[in-house]
Amino acid sequence: MKQLKIVKNMYIVMDMCLIIVGLLILFSPIRAINVLCKIFGVVLVLLGAVKIVGYFTKDIFQLAFQFDFALGIISAILGAVLIFRTSYMVEILSICVGIFILIDGALKLQTAVDAKKFGIEKWWLILVIALLVSIVGIILMVIPFAAQTMAAWIIGINLVLDGVLNICVVLSTVKTIRRKRLES
Numbered sequence: 001m002k003q004l005k006i007v008k009n010m011y012i013v014m015d016m017c018l019i020i021v022g023l024l025i026l027f028s029p030i031r032a033i034n035v036l037c038k039i040f041g042v043v044l045v046l047l048g049a050v051k052i053v054g055y056f057t058k059d060i061f062q063l064a065f066q067f068d069f070a071l072g073i074i075s076a077i078l079g080a081v082l083i084f085r086t087s088y089m090v091e092i093l094s095i096c097v098g099i100f101i102l103i104d105g106a107l108k109l110q111t112a113v114d115a116k117k118f119g120i121e122k123w124w125l126i127l128v129i130a131l132l133v134s135i136v137g138i139i140l141m142v143i144p145f146a147a148q149t150m151a152a153w154i155i156g157i158n159l160v161l162d163g164v165l166n167i168c169v170v171l172s173t174v175k176t177i178r179r180k181r182l183e184s
Contacts, residue, residue, distance in 0.1 A: 007054045007065075008174050014047045015163040015170075022159025029152030037086045037093060040159075044079025048072040063114050063173040067107045074100065094155055098140025101158050105134030108165055115173055122172040129165040136161060 021040050028036075051072030054065040078100060082089050089096065112127035136158040143154065 004057045004059055004174070007050070007057045008170055010050045011054055011170050012167055014043070014050045015166040017043045017163075018047070018166070019160050019163035022156045022161075022163065025152050025156035025159065027156075029149045029156070034086055037082050037089055041079040041082030041084075041086075044075045044082060046079075048074070048076030048079060051075060059174045063111050063118070063120075063169070065174075066111070066114075071104065071107070074103075094140045094143055094152075097155050097158065098137045100137075101140065101162055102134055102137030104162060105130045105132075105137055105165070108169060109134065111169055111173070118173075120172055122168065126165070126169055126172060129161060129168060133158065133161045133165050 021036060021043055024039075025036055049072065051065070051068035055069040055072065057065065059065070078096060082093075108126060108130035112123050112130055115123035115126060136154060140154050140158060143150065
C-alpha cells in the first residue's frame with residue numbers, strides 16, 4: 001500500500017509538471033519553444049518512468065495504471081527524442097504531441113467506461129475531460145505549421161488538459177483496499 005501511495009503522489013507531481021509546461025508554452029509560445037522542448041522531453045522521460053512503475057503497483061480497481069506500461073515506454077522514447085533532436089522536433093512537435101495526447105485521451109475514454117462499470121461516481125468527469133483532450137489532440141495533428149503560435153497555444157492547452165485529466169483519473173480511481181473499506 002505504501003508503494004501505491006508513493007506512485008500515486010509521483011504521478012500527481014509529474015502531471016503537475018505537465019500542467020506547468022503547458023502554461024509556460026501558453027504564455028511564451030515561440031520564444032521559449034526550443035527550451036520548452038527540452039524541458040518537455042525531460043518531463044516525458046520522467047513521466048514515462050513513473051507510468052512504468054505505476055503499472056506494476058496494485059490498486060483495487062487497477063484502472064488508472066492499466067495502460068501505463070506501453071504509454072510509459074512511448075513517453076520515455078518521445079522525451080528522449082525531444083531532448084536529443086530538438087531542432088527537428090520543433091517542426092513536428094504539434095503532430096507528435098497530438099498523436100500522444102489523442103492516444104492518451106482515447107485510452108482514458110476506455111478508463112471512464114470501466115470506471116462507470118465499477119460504480120465510481122466521477123466517471124463522467126473523466127469522460128468529459130478525455131473527450132476534450134482527444135479533440136484537441138486531433139486539432140494538433142491537422143493544424144498547419146504556418147500557424148506556429150496557434151499550434152504552440154494548442155499544445156499548451158492540451159498539456160494542461162491532459163495533466164488535469166490524469167490527476168482526475170488518479171484521484172477518482174486509485175484506491176487501496178484499506179481506503180475502500182473506510183468508504184464502505
